[in-house]
Amino acid sequence: MKIEELLAYAKSKGFFWPSAEIYGGASGLFDYGHLGALLKRRFESLWLSYFVDSSQDYHLIEGSNMLPEKPLVASGHSTRFNDVLVGCTKCKTYYRTDVLLSERKVSVSEGASPEEMDSLIERNGIKCPKCGSALGKSKTFNMMIGVSLGPEKADKGYLRPETAQSAYLNFFQEFNTLRKTLPLGLAIIGKAYRNEISPRQGLYRMRELTQAELQIFFDPESWKPEIGELSSRKFTVVAYADKKSQQLTAAEVAKMYGIPEFYAYHMALIDRFYTETIGVPKDRFRFLEKGGDEKAFYNKVHMDIEVDIESWGGFREVGGLHYRGDYDLTSHSKGSGQELAVTVDGKKVTPNVLELSFGVDRNVWMLLDVFYKKDEDRSVLTLPKALAPYQAAIFPLQKDGKLEELTGKIYNSVRRRFKTVTDYSGSIGRRYARMDDVGTPYCVTVDFKSVEEGSPEYGTVTVRNRDDKSQSRIKAEELSSFLAKAYAAE
Ligand SMILES: [Zn+2]
Structure with a gap:
């Protein structure tokens, strides 16, 4: 299916369409209709029962969508949650510079500066795709959406750019309320907001999105999840270095990639969720290792979770598995002045974080793309029963x-x-x-x-x-x- 076909199908059946459509729609904002809301809810329930209800150490919480400024300064979002944008000198259309470059098959590293990107634009003679005029100078643009909290001299706040921060901010409270043990998992299904420069491709890049995330806090020296029957499971991994795709078991991935066993175990767990519980064909699911400057600096290991989505032109990211080290709790310890290291069995530890992150909207789109089948005989949405609206x-x-x-x-x-x-x-x-x-x-x-x-x-x-x-x-x-x-x- 092409993007336009999937959008037309989704709209005509009651899955989703642009918000405020009677006013012409709003870029990057979508509403779910009577079937879409059911499908989304079913995906969220399935995710919850598979990843969260599977362990008594994991809990669902719900954080506020608005946050004061301070935690987002501490987390680095105020300074680093940026995209580089470039505007047309004539028609004033704005583009993400890196997207513009990669569309022209010019490779650009994720951390490239606006100046570096401008020289690539010049060298490749790239003009405004809309009107063909010259482009201006690139500049960084912070993607958080600010809000004013309170009247008059209002306090500055933001719509949260990711649900993860709510989990980090609540770790200490929950650790003390619960049994003061590790691992401790905090899951959130909720909205996140990003002022995307050029939202597009339906539910791929949105300004308001739903995330389903599980943040697992653990002691890196002692955490050994029981792998059990998942030990023999083979899944597809594409290596950062040589882009080679291989079918490997968790133990093989841990050894070949030099990554912790708990990380490889979670890859097997996620593979089973997609290729067995949901039933995405094996050859349409893979992990893509991120390395070098593609990887967020605080991630020790970073793999994208990808599904081959025809309407989006091939393998696209629907989630990620990130070993974030102790970056989050250390940053919020410094920012808040609250000691967030904890004592477990007489040992003081700043918990590390393993993040399982999923874009719910992207997954809903993926489900329609993968499971909608049309031949001359009939058209049928072959969703797994558990997800049928x-x-x-x-x-x-x-x-x-x-x-x-x-x-x-x-x-x-x-x-x-x-x-x-x-x-x-x-x-x-x-x-x-x-x-x-x-x-x-x-x-x-x-x-x-x-x-x-x-x-x-x-x-x-x-x-x-x-x-x-x-x-x-x-x-x-x-x-x-x-x-x-x-x-x-x-
Ligand atoms: Zn233009």
Whole structure:
């Protein structure tokens, strides 16, 4: 699918579209519609149950979206959360200089200065893509979005640029409230805000985004997560140095890349989430090692989590796994004056942080890209059942009082446990097609045999399976337990 096709599909079915669209939309802001909100929520629940509920040491918290200035000075965001932008001298359109360069296949290192980028622009004769005029001088631009807190001489604040800071700011409180042990994981699903210079590609680069992040605080000398059955799992890693792609186990990655075992273990865990729990094909998932100046300076190890997304032109980042050392707690210790080193078993330690970070919006887009299939026969969203927005649909075969009555009765018997819809319009074939199109795994049909007293099929309904179109008859009263079994978490 192309970007425009995916956007059109998402809009026509009720997944997402630009905010304030009746006013022409707003760059980098999107609204989720009735199906998109459900899909997003299901992805978040799946993420939560897989990564957070798996351990009693991990907890979900919720931090405020606005923060005062001081913590963001301490974290380095005030000075370093920058992009380099360049404006057209004539039409005044602004571009991210590094994006402009990489679109022209000019390689530019992540930490390059505005002057270095300008000389690359000059050397390659790059002009304004919109009007062809000369570009001005590049300059750094801080991407945080400022807010005023309070009236008159208001205090300066910011919309948080990442959810991670809320976890670092709450570590000390939670450590002391909980059992004063490590590891301690704090997860946040929430909004982050970035004043992107040129938001684009649908949900890829947004000004308001949702992150799902787990920050694990641990003692680097003693943390050894139990790898168990994940030890034999092979996953794809692309090395920074030679860009070579290999299928390796966690132990092999740890050895070859010289990275800690706990890090490699989490790669296997993330691989299983994508390629097994969600069902992204193995060859469309990989880790991309970041090194040199591509890597944030505070990261000891940095791998992007990537999925091959056709509408975005290939492998794109949907998350990251970052070993951040003790940078975060050390910075906030200095900034706040609060000692954040803790004592565990008589030993003083400044916890290190392993960050599992996921862009929820990008993952929602990825799901539509990977699982929407169209051939001459039909179009179907083959989402894993756990992520399907609607869990079941119930139809009467035709317009008929008796059929409609039983349909309503069955609907009422399951709707509180399962997200269910009814549909009374159009042919049964068209109704199946509408449900295939939005990924509903089961369509339940009430036909004349269902209501014909004396018929062997009296009181039964057909259940049609989305994936193989097979149909089976079950007792209407057993539908709830049928769906419970189908949706039971593994
Ligand atoms: Zn221009």
